[in-house]
Amino acid sequence: MSLKEEILSKTNRGLEVFCFYMPIDFVLKRNFRNPLYDDKRASCNIYYDKKGDCYRMKDFGNELYSGDCFWFVAAMLGLDIRMDFQKVLTAIIRDLNLNIPVLDKGSRYCDLYLRNRASIPHKKPEQEHPAENKKWFNLYEQPFKPDEIAYWQQYGITAKTLQRFAVKSLLRYESVSNQGKVYTLSSTEKEPVFCYMMGDFVKIYRPFSKMRFLYGGEKDEHYIFGLEQLPSKGDILFITGGEKDVLSLSAHHFNAICFNSETASIPENIIESLQLRFRHIILLYDTDETGLRETRRQAEALARYNILTLTLPLQGIKSEKDISDFFALGRTENDLKSLISEMLSGIYTQTIMMLRSCEIDYDNPPDASKSVVAVNGVPLGTQDNLFCITGGEGTGKSNYISAILSGTLGKEQIPSEQALGLEIIANPKGLAVLHYDTEQSEAQLHKNLGRTLRRASLTAVPDFYHSLYLASLSRKDRLKLIRESMDLFHHKHGGIHLVVIDGIADLIRSANDETESIAIVDELYRLAGIYNTCIICVLHFVPNGIKLRGHIGSELQRKAAGILSIEKDDYPECSVVKVIKVRDGSPLDVPMMLFGWDKEADMHVYRGEKSKEDKEKRKTGELIAVVKETFRNTSKLSYQDLCNMLMREMGIKDRTAKKYIAYMKEQRILLQDASGNYQKGELCHT
Incomplete structure (x- = not known):
């Protein structure tokens, strides 16, 4: 029998050779990226070649990087398979500790091997170099046995968790002791052997043995188990x-x-x-x-x-x-x-004391005080995001907020008409609902709380709902209280369903301070992500068309998933709800909703949608305003520059901007000259 054939017979026809030298984990017949070059696509696999009676590697992207296990070892060691074939055989015999006489004992392949070995896991240096003090090891994996699975399951650890953290069950483990003596550990029913795979080294775990832990390979100086499995934030x-x-x-x-x-x-x-x-x-x-x-x-x-x-x-x-x-x-x-x-x-002992002084006690109303008109907003958005509500005084925002908050207090979703035209996700798990107010008096906030309960058909405040009065606190303490109470209520109630901050500008000294505006919006966005909730920011500004005013308005326009404006309608008894920004699509294509006071019901009720003609009128008017602003300092723009300008000004995506350009050409809001540039159309001059 030839030396090559003898090696194949002792290594499962070359499969164990591939496993030893391959720097990445692989599965037979499943594609992976070729480690021999900067492979961009997973188009390489290892398969059994019946004709050659051995395992081979096939690269469908580059045929030059295909071959049997001897070719692969030569490539990994930087050897020429034709000129250095004897060295390749010697390397395999020594590295896999095969019981085959080594013919070329004078080979100097080791120097080449050590220069190229950095990317090879499960490494074993030659025994002629004990000064390197690098433990080699061999692993022989096996499927988890039922009694081994039962061992892990007593701690709640499932097979899926074991797979995710690369925990293996071993049939046998071979290595060398600190004294240079080769030893073997075999798994038994009473003493199973497990392995934590850590790249260039392994940690052996034998829970029922006298020596429970052993290491093989190059242990990282800063060993951290579980780091790769962590999420990006939490x-x-x-x-x-x-x-x-x-x-x-x-x-x-x-x-x-x-x-x-x-x-x-x-x-x-x-x-x-x-x-x-x-x-x-x-x-x-x-x-x-x-x-x-x-x-x-x-x-x-x-x-x-x-x-x-x-x-x-x-x-x-x-x-x-x-x-x-x-x-x-x-x-x-x-x-x-x-x-x-x-x-x-x-x-948070001190925070709890502050919460007690801030939380509205519905059963013990505060003394009557001078009424102050509050400007409130309503939550509308997705988890991990901010949603902005804006508008002027006297538009019915307090009642609008009351309607939306009432929808979060029950286990079933309330009809959209009852929520003034919105669909509000119910709160069946009783997660925390937090309402922070920075402007209203205690008396007004108590009155609004009562309206919220009545709309939700409740007589008492649910324990997960917290309406907090912050007007008496300093701006610095307000943000601190919000941050720490969110954390406290998140753990107390098992999560946060919704947060409303009525008066985001009152958390900073000036809404026109760019540094403070960016910092507060970034902090709230971070909190929304950490607690997987929607934070509604109420901004007490009347928007200028489809844009919000001030630096804080600009930051919210950029970061918020959606922006909603509540304004007085042409008919004074109604208020109109307009969408200024939505995550997908155009805000101008969203219907405008109406709500107004119903004396008999003693609350605001839904009045339906504005007509299609009104929606088109608003769309045309808003686009004319945008075009006038866009062309204020220039007379012409290219198609791409116009697209970029609309995306920036309106907070829309590329496809929506292109759709608007086509619409504005049709409506004569824009004109296109012979060179393809755009300028203001007829309607912009009326």
Whole structure:
């Protein structure tokens, strides 16, 4: 038997050779990107060639990068398969520890191999170079057995979680000890062997063995398990003591990472990076002596970053000391959420005291005070986004807000007519509904709260609904209270359904201050994303056509998913609701809705939509105003420049801008000359 054939017979016809030298995980017959060059498309796979009786790699994008396992090893080591074939065979025999005599013992392939080995996982240096002190290892994977799955499931860890975090079940593990002795670990029913795959190295986990943890390969100096699986942003991130705790938390829908051990130092640059993505970072170590000691030490070392600590209500013994044990003992996801809520309540003691002084007590109305006309808005938008309500005084915005808030207090969706023409998503889970007011008096806010309850057919305020009076607080304290109370109520009620901030301009010193305007809108947008809610910002400005005034108006026009304006109609007894911005499509194509006071019902009621003629009239008028503004400092614009101008001025997308240009040509709002440039049309001169 030839040396080549002997290698194939001992490596499952070359498959184990591919597995050893391939720098990425692959699945047979499933396409992946070729690691030998900057492959842009996954058009390469490994398959069994019946004719050649061996496994081969096929690159459908570049035939030059196809071949058997010997060709692939030569390519990875930078060798010539024809000139250096003996060196390739020697490398495979030594690296895979095959029991085959090495003929070319004087080969200097090792120097080439070490220069090209950086991208190869599961690496094993030659035993002639012990000074390198780099542990080689071989893994022999197997499917998870039923009793192994049962072991993980006691902690709530599913097969899907194991797959997501690249946890493997091993049939056998081979490596070398620190003394240079080769050893083998075999999985048994009583002592299973698991493996955490970490790129260039692995961590072996044997839960029922005397030596539970072993390492193979090049362990990263800053080992962080679970970092790759974290979302881009979130509310809470736990730092735990071990990989099993990370898996258990993830299986229960929490974000978590761990370092090499509880005693490992946590790099400050990692904390700084994570703080940009998560609202809270919480140390959740074991409740034994070591865990408690390290919790205190880490908290002191990271004091400047306000890292939180949470101690589980466990005895601290071997079977009851970590978060995995917490879930194994029958505790649930909601039990952990309750502990988090209690912890935050202790942190926000001062905030809770402020909330008590600000929250409206419906059963104990405040003393009558001088009436102040309030300008309110209504929520309309999507989760993770801002929605802006704007308009002048006396347009019925308070009652409009009352109608929308009433739709969030029940478990079923109310009819759109009852919500003054809007469709409001119900709140069956009883998530928090927060209404912050910066201008109205306590008496007026109490009156509005009563109207909201009556419209919702309720006699008492639901515990998840909080109407808060902020007019007496400083601007700095208002934003602080909003930020911290959102966090508190989010954990208390299991989430936030809707937030209304009536008077966003009252959170800063000036609505025309560009720096402050950008900062407040960015902060609210961030909070909407963290708490997965819609924040409605009420801006007490009358819009100028389809544009909002002031720097804060410009920022909202850019960031908000939608903008709605409430104005008095031509008929004084009605108010008209106009959409200034929508996420998709054009605001001018959305019907205008009417509502007005009904004396018999003692509240505002829906009056239907404006006619099609009125809608077209508004559309034409708004477009004429935009064109006049666009051509104020120029007489002609190219088609692309005009598109860009409309997109910027109206906050619309490219396809909508092109649609408007065609419409304005048809209506003689725009004219196009022989060279293709555009200028103001006849209607703009009337």
